[in-house]
Amino acid sequence: MIKAYFIERRSWILFYVFLHGLTIFIAYLDAAIPLRSVLYIVLLSLMVFTVFVIVRCRKETAFYQRLEEWETDIGLTTLPEGESPLEKIIEEKIASQTRLLLEKASLNQQSLEQEKDELLSWIHEMKTPLTAMHLIIDRLEDETTKAQLTYEWLRIHLLLDKQLHQKRIPFIENDLYFEAIDIEAMLYKEIKELQSWCIQKGIGFDIQLQVTEVVSDYKWLSFIIRQLLSNAVKYSNASDIVVTSRSQDDQTIIDVKDSGRGIDSKDISRIFEKGFTSTAKERENTATGMGLYLAKKAAQPLLIHIDVQSQAGAGTTFTLIFPRKNEFANMLRGCAKNKFYF
Structure with missing residues (x-):
């Protein structure tokens, strides 16, 4: 800050030195002016002047020092108070701009909230005709047409479900309810949802569960499982998807293994990025690149780690690693502090 002050005032200091140098030069040329007296x-x-500069430096840099240390969050409570007229002008200008930003931020937040509420309302309203459509499809006698329509219905259902959870994820901490979950019942429920798609592609499931119960949030865990299962079905053909669970080092581990086309090694590190789709099938336009991204986002507050192992052409294994008991206990204490539920 001191260096910045002297750089800011260098023209004044140089001008002062120049005037004194000029005075000495004139006294040197004019014999009538005593040089020793002028030097004194x-x-x-x-x-x-040196004392004056030091005092002014401390006084003038104090405001800018406080301004430099000002909290980065937008607010007026910690805004430093100016003393000189110029400092007051700066303070008033910053305050007015901050108020304007706060007003705009508030309006934008209200607009986003309204948009989110409208979209969630629309998604919930869409569930009614979707349910009616499913009942109509079930009454069809033509099995081929029935299978095709059921598959298209399922695609719409999954897309709406994904959109619904995408809008809820920013507020997931307010939507957690921890309980003991029957893994087998959850898996069969999710598999049943994908039944028409699996029949169409000739895909079966092999369920091997050593651990049948885990403590987590049912809604969000089922969403994560749904994304992994639908991803496995999407990229597999006429094969079994193996789902296993086991206990290791005081942790529950669930594996979802398919025998599909696999993931290219250069894509492994990017599959959880928002909007990323495989570079191996660039012409494939059905992928949105949101499923695995949302699954990863939903897993973080649950302290679930998602790992992936894959090789191009040799299938993919997604692994859900649940927190240890002590990690989970710390999470529950944090939930209780923030008024979440167990």
């Missing part, structure tokens, strides 16, 4: 006066003036 200049020396005293420089001493007084």
Whole structure:
């Protein structure tokens, strides 16, 4: 800050030095002016000027020092108070701009909230005709047409479900309810949802569960499982998807393994990025690149780690690693502190 002050005031200091140098030069040329007296006066003036600069430096940099240390969050409570007229102008300008930003941020937040509420309302309203459509499809006698329509219905259902959870994820901490979950019942429920798609592609499931119960949030865990299962079905053909669970180092581990086309090694590190789709099938336009991204986002507040192992052409294994008991206990204490539910 001191260096910045001297850089800011260098023109004044140089001008002052120039004037004293000019005075000494004139006294040197004009014999009528006593040079020793002029040098004495200049020396005293420089001493007084040095003290003046030090005092002014401390006084003038105090405001800018406080401004530099000002909290980065937008607010007016910690805005430093100016003392000089110029400092007050700066303070008033910053305050007015901050108020304007706060007003705009508030309006934008209200607009986003309204948009989110309208979209969630629309998604919920869409569930009614979707349910009616499913009942109509079930009454069809033509099995081929029935299978095709059921598959298209399922695609719409999954897309709406994904959109619904995408809008809820920013507020997931307010939507957690921890309980003991029957893994087998959850898996069969999700598999049943994908039944028409699996029949169409000739895909079966092999369920091997050593651990049948886990403590987590049912709604969000089922969403994560749904994304992994639908991803496995999407990229597999006429094969079994193996789902296993086991306990290891005081942790529950669930594997979802398919025998599909696999993931290219250069894509492994990017599959959880928002909007990323495989570079191996660039012409494939059905993928949105949101499923695995949302699954990863939903897993974080549950302290679930998602791992993936894959090789191009040799299938993919997604692994859900649940927190240890002590990690989970710490999470529950945090939930209780924030008024979440167990």
